[in-house]
Amino acid sequence: MTGLLDGRIAIVTGAGRGIGRAHALELARHGAKVVVNDFGVSLAGEGTGESPAEQVVAEIVAAGGEAVANAADVADFAAAEALVRQAVETYGGLDILVNNAGFVRDRMLVNTSEEEWDAVIRVHLKGHFATLRHAGAYWRAESKAGRQRDARVVNTSSGAGLQGSIGQGTYSAAKAGIAGLTLVAAAEMARYGVTVNAIAPVAKTRMTEGAFDTSAMALPEDNSPVVAWLASEDARDITGRVIEIDGPKMTVENGWAHGPSADAGARWVAGDVGPALRKLLAEAPEPEPVYGA
Template sequence: MSRICDGRVVVVTGAGRGLGRAHALAFAAEGARVVVNDLGVGLDGAPAADSPAARVVAEIRARGGEAVAHGGDVATTEGATSLIRVALETYGRLDTLVNNAGFLRDRMLVNLGEDDWDAVVRVHLKGHFLPLKHAAAHWRAEAKASRTPSARIVNTSSGAGLLGSVGQGNYSAAKAGIVGLTLVAAAELGRYGVQVNAIAPAARTRMTDRTFATAMAAPDGGFDAMAPENVSPLVVWLGSAASAGVTGRVFEVEGGRIAVMEGWRAGPETDKGARWEVAEVDGVVRGLLDAAEVPGAVYGSQVD
């Protein structure tokens, strides 16, 4: 075993189940000490009675690893600051933050309530920003004290954030926002020894059970392409010192597939050198569109 995370302290949000749990176990298997955060809420963000974070900590310890649970709400300043504080007070350092926490409240836009919009944007986007902010403040202080870290942040976007997804306007907007946050954070924090990347994973979790209903188990015990554990090796590598020099990138990961996503960039263009007349715009824009690549289809849309 490589144990590429020996000595590192890793925080994983939303780590009680699904992808987060898989990440926490994978980091621990590679030698990391893990802070397992989970608020213990249901799929829609409503309070639940159990403590999944404690169960994951017990799993890690049973395998000989080190872990501690944190049950705070990372979409609040109090929860985010206490999350970083738990890592520092328990293990004396922080090396990697994996932002993963989230839930769904799917509705078509005309039926989407303001509360459902706010709740999903809050947990996904604000729940990424606040832990990132407070971890970055610690690493900036370390760099200014001439202890520049080899720090890593791995954010969790989605194909819905890259292409859109019918019935998930709130989720798609939040996940697209996470990509923008990742790019800005990578540019701002590099001087402090912090690399920031994002993944757009596809895996079977509580959030995607309906989407992957036809792929609930591997046939005849073969490779389960939808297992959340397939995503974790990339996350562990991005969260380790081995990923030196990789920052500001978005990776799509599913089963055995890893792809570097290429974001918005200028395509076909023309410049008149003067203001366009309205009557000219139709022909100009249609000509540019004819020369441009066709964008990927929005998930759930009908494609002819």
């Protein structure tokens, strides 16, 4: 235990395996008390009957830390509220929310079913919203009661959401939505003492092994030290940022920003749009290529 997060109380979603498990272990190693959430589903989001959260709790306790398990579906609004309540009732509060839960159902757009679209958007985007909404309500109430907490949220986006990824249209849309949600939440929740950032992790996990050549990819735990620092009190001046982590390389993502512009002075005439827009595009930087293109 290093003490970076001593006394701080954390929820990590999707923490039974992969990157989430690594986050839970890392936060506990630095002194946080952790609610380890995992719904126990397969890569495609189907029930398996396993209890991976209990296994991670056992690892944390064996190492001298404190942790409890939670098997909630984070995209279930009431279950997400109960997850936040469990942290508060078990440990007396909540300081850190790490949103990580998700799965993939990769398809080219023309082969994607409505059910696949809804399932992926639900667990990633609604799963982030539901926990963030209930944690945010708790932090707002604490602030209004004169007990403002130095709270942290670390969401999980992806390079697929920031640059796009062939065959992952649904996943990319969900992860792009998470990046946008992070910006809004950071602006809205600053008054309650809450910072909200996101990471775009690169790692060899169940989700990547079927989609890419993962032989040279970083390990899940390579992302977790960045999360641990972002969850610390020292990070109180960092908010509204998306940070890509690829092994030893850490990159601040710029996201959408206003580029070159032209003002016609009045409503555009359709025939004038082409030349003006082509001139602007010639002045703007080329977008990064979509993964797999």
